[in-house]
Amino acid sequence: MENSIYLDEARDPLIIAEGWMKDGKDVAIATVVETWGSAPRPVGSHLVIDADGNFHGSVSGGCVEGAVVTEAIDVIDTGKARMLEFGVADETAWQVGLSCGGRIKVYVERLG
């Protein structure tokens, strides 16, 4: 929740990732590390993914999460971090009220 004084533990990706870890799950953490233009989520935003493809959080307005989840499952397998780069499709950007397509860079790493 924006502007909440305390963490919204039920929806906070990093809290959820810690919980998954305690449950013995394999987890990957994706982080927006750079944005150009009208990117929907700010630098530092997280998507956390488990080995079954469950995820919480977001790195875009829903445009690239599917691709990030696929890559993340690979990263969990190999243990090797990856840097992904996406251009946000112009049409999608227009639908959410952005004037032009942005680009984002997402770092995907395994937890542990």
Added chain:
Amino acid sequence: MDPYALKTLNAERRARRAAILVTDLGDGRDRIVREGDPVAGDLGAAIAKAFRTGNSGSVEAEGRTFFLNAHLPQPRLVVIGAVHISQALAPMARIAGYPLEIIDPRTAFATSDRFPDVALHAEWPEDVLKRQPLDSYTALAAVTHDPKVDDFALKAALDARCFYVGALGSRKTHAKRVERLLALGASADQIARIHAPIGLDIGAASPAEIAVAVLAQVVHAFRSRGLEAAASAPKSQSILEKHDA
């Protein structure tokens, strides 16, 4: 990400303390830096800036690329006094991104009619602050004019190192307040942190204008946290500017 780093980061975030996760994008190694931890060189300067602005981003230092993910607690504003100024301040602070709570034991003042959609406590500050302690990401503005209500909260704010402490009243009123706070055990250095008369000097005349002056002073205090240290070290200041470019 190191599981220990994640646990540490979440513990800091739950406790409303600022922390930065520093990740070396070359080899993936990471560590947590807490506010005030000494970090040397260009990386240290970039970390200091990230703590101040709350902005995350990449930085080149020591021939490597680091990603700094800054996790700052949500700053908030506690107002002692359900008065006319607070009525104007409540919506302004919310819009500016500083959630606000009002504490005033005088039930005639603290009514939901006068303060729709505001977190309002018609109780003594002593009782509310025991439940919800102040911290360094909280600003406190005392605007009742009544020592019985204001003084305890002001002392608590100084002890909790609130990033902003302001008190309404003329210089003469404040001089008397200083005597009382000294008697309560506050140090002269602590008392010097109180903004009194409250608010930036913009010639505010009406309660709403005073609210603007108070809010502007709160924002300034928040965005200049830690700058006193940087000002006394001109070298790190020039590095900060380099990262701005």
